[in-house]
Amino acid sequence: MDPFIYNFALGGVVFVFGAVLAWRQGSLGLSGRGRRNLCLVLGVFSFYFILQAFLQYKAPGMPAAEPSAYNPTPASEAAVDPSKSYRGAPVDYAIMIGYFLVIVIMGVFFGRKMKSTDDFFFGGRKFAWWLIAFSM
Structure with a gap:
């Protein structure tokens, strides 16, 4: 599964749950301080959503490294082999x-x-x- 989708699907559920609780307690709303808090919350969420999407999906003008074959070292082999591990x-x-x-x-x-x-x-x-x- 794509990490971006996973992060914002699962994190979105937690975010919406917290936003609903904050709405019910009066911290978020459509007028006064509630509107200000709602704008701040949605602004911060949107900023990180856009930032992660931009950086994860090969930002324009930024070269990305090409995938290469993994050449394990003896130490890394020992770390995953139960008979050789430290x-x-x-x-x-x-x-x-x-x-x-x-x-x-x-x-x-x-x-x-x-x-x-x-x-x-x-x-x-x-x-x-x-x-x-x-x-x-």
């Missing part, structure tokens, strides 16, 4: 296990006072909404 040194596994243990220990330490899912997901409502949103 699985990591012991230090790589030690770092991953250590990171996992630190995360679990921090979760247990900071989560010991949690009494409900409200405490877990919203930090007991002690933090700003934007901080909680970015943490998820």
Whole structure:
């Protein structure tokens, strides 16, 4: 499937869903601030739509490289061959296990006072909404 079609078909569904929610909440509309916001949203969407179409479908006056045959190197062959691939040194596994243990220990330490899912997901409502949103 063409990436442009996929991107704007799937992304368009998400975009329309968000636009409908914004319309229902009054952030988008046909008058006043709603119209301004609607123009901004559609303008930004149109800009990226046109930019991607222009760049993806061989922009006029810009030379495109011709397709060439792929000549794999031994290292790239080893990366896709399970019998030859590099699985990591012991230090790589030690770092991953250590990171996992630190995360679990921090979760247990900071989560010991949690009494409900409200405490877990919203930090007991002690933090700003934007901080909680970015943490998820």
